[in-house]
Amino acid sequence: MVQRSTDLPAIETEIEHIRSLGLDALRVRWRSIFGATPPIALSKDLLARMMAYRIQEKTFGGLDRTTIRLLDGMARGQKPGTDVKRRLKAGTVLVREYQGERHTVTVVPGGFVWQGTTYGSLSTIARTITGTPWGGPRFFGLRTANSKQEDKEPDKPTAKPREAGCAGTSRGRPRDRISEVPA
Numbered sequence: 586m587v588q589r590s591t592d593l594p595a596i597e598t599e600i601e602h603i604r605s606l607g608l609d610a611l612r613v614r615w616r617s618i619f620g621a622t623p624p625i626a627l628s629k630d631l632l633a634r635m636m637a638y639r640i641q642e643k644t645f646g647g648l649d650r651t652t653i654r655l656l657d658g659m660a661r662g663q664k665p666g667t668d669v670k671r672r673l674k675a676g677t678v679l680v681r682e683y684q685g686e687r688h689t690v691t692v693v694p695g696g697f698v699w700q701g702t703t704y705g706s707l708s709t710i711a712r713t714i715t716g717t718p719w720g721g722p723r724f725f726g727l728r729t730a731n732s733k734q735e736d737k738e739p740d741k742p743t744a745k746p747r748e749a750g751c752a753g754t755s756r757g758r759p760r761d762r763i764s765e766v767p768a
Contacts, residue, residue, distance in 0.1 A: 591644050600637045611636070679707075679725045681714075688714055690725065 606614060611632045615623040618636050627635070648656070673679075677692040688710075691698045696705045704710050707721025715724070722728040 596640060596644055599640060603633050603636050603640075606633070608632075673727075679727075681725050683714055 603611070603614065608629045611629060612623050615621075615632055615636060618639055623632055673692045675692055675694050679690045679692070679697075681688045681690075688699065690707065690710060693703060696703050697707055697710060698704075699710045699713075707725055707727075708719070709721070711719040711721040711724035720728070
């Protein structure tokens with residue numbers, strides 16, 4: 586995204602002027618900005634908002650490729666969390682309660698700190714906690730069940746299945762709470 590030198594007061598004045606125009610004047614202005622007739626179904630508010638966005642886009646640049654892909658996917662009906670990689674910033678704290686014990690992991694520049702030790706991956710921490718081959722991002726709730734094959738939970742339950750109908754269970758395992766707390 587290229588940012589050009591700008592006269593911010595002039596841009597703000599131009600946007601305020603657009604907001605003050607009537608519907609017919611907005612349609613004329615639309616033609617000068619977009620070079621085409623505006624869609625007939627657009628309201629005065631939407632016309633003004635779209636023109637204000639275009640003015641800012643020309644001045645400051647448009648959306649980056651990642652955001653464009655995200656929006657295109659959402660327009661096709663994809664859920665926003667399915668393809669988006671989360672970028673955890675240093676200082677983020679991940680909290681996972683597993684089998685009645687709370688586990689807190691802090692993101693640091695060199696990896697992840699759990700119980701005073703720095704690990705290079707969340708998966709190592711998840712395997713240590715559970716004793717099974719959980720993927721770390723899946724274990725800590727950063728990915729959905731069908732994001733990646735290696736992040737799926739193990740086929741075998743980690744505890745003996747309880748009787749059907751017991752409250753607080755899911756397929757024989759106690760329900761665990763997951764939360765992410767930014768620092």
